[in-house]
Amino acid sequence: AQSVTQPDIHITVSEGASLELRCNYSYGATPYLFWYVQSPGQGLQLLLKYFSGDTLVQGIKGFEAEFKRSQSSFNLRKPSVHWSDAAEYFCAVAYGNKLVFGAGTILRVKS
Amino acid sequence: DAGVIQSPRHEVTEMGQEVTLRCKPISGHNSLFWYRQTMMRGLELLIYFNNNVPIDDSGMPEDRFSAKMPNASFSTLKIQPSEPRDSAVYFCASSSRGGDLTEAFFGQGTRLTVV
DSSP states (O other), X not given: OOEEEOOOSEEEEETTSOEEEOXXXXXXXXXXXXXXXXXXXXXXXXXXXXXXXXXXXXXXXXXXXXXXXXXXXXXXXXXXXXXXXXXXXXXXXXXXXXXXXOOOEEEEEEO | OOOOXXXXXXXXXXXXXXXXXXXXXXXXXXXXEEEEEETTTEEEEEEEEETTEEEXXXXXXXXXXXXXXXETTEEEEEESSOOGGGOEEEEXXXXXXXXXXXXXXXXXXXXXXXX
């Protein structure tokens, strides 16, 4: 069965530091992968997506993610975190026409 | 476009009452999804529609929950009777390609509290 694992429930980084949020998926076919961000009281906003082609994808707000088939991973990265990046981040895999989400990682940014 | 519009944003109701959540998808989108978000279970897909037809309702927790999409611009999620364990944030999302999900756009959610 398809599943998404985000092993880190909370991550705290200093403003200006680099960030990597981990995501592992379980899916038999070529996955469609997504990262969404949710600010408090808001809906989910798409950061980036991977369907095929270049395994390093660029998204909005300076985020990028790398698809590694051998590791079944799709980790999200940002070279320099801003205080406004504090939010909850969700990794998701498309299964048919459905999105299966991970449990989310809450990012805290300290000044 | 105004995006996916959900109403109400907040709902507080007493156990046993009927609750109806509403969603207006983005114009032109032909797929609509209802998700529920709780601390314990995260984001769960309840049901999705393609061209107004329910395709998969396997995530609907029980018969107390029902969803309709009478036309391309409107959907409802109804809980009757409501219970405290239904308290959650309910999100509606829409996308533009029914058989090949490209991107789902989410509404801001309805926070439901059942007391």
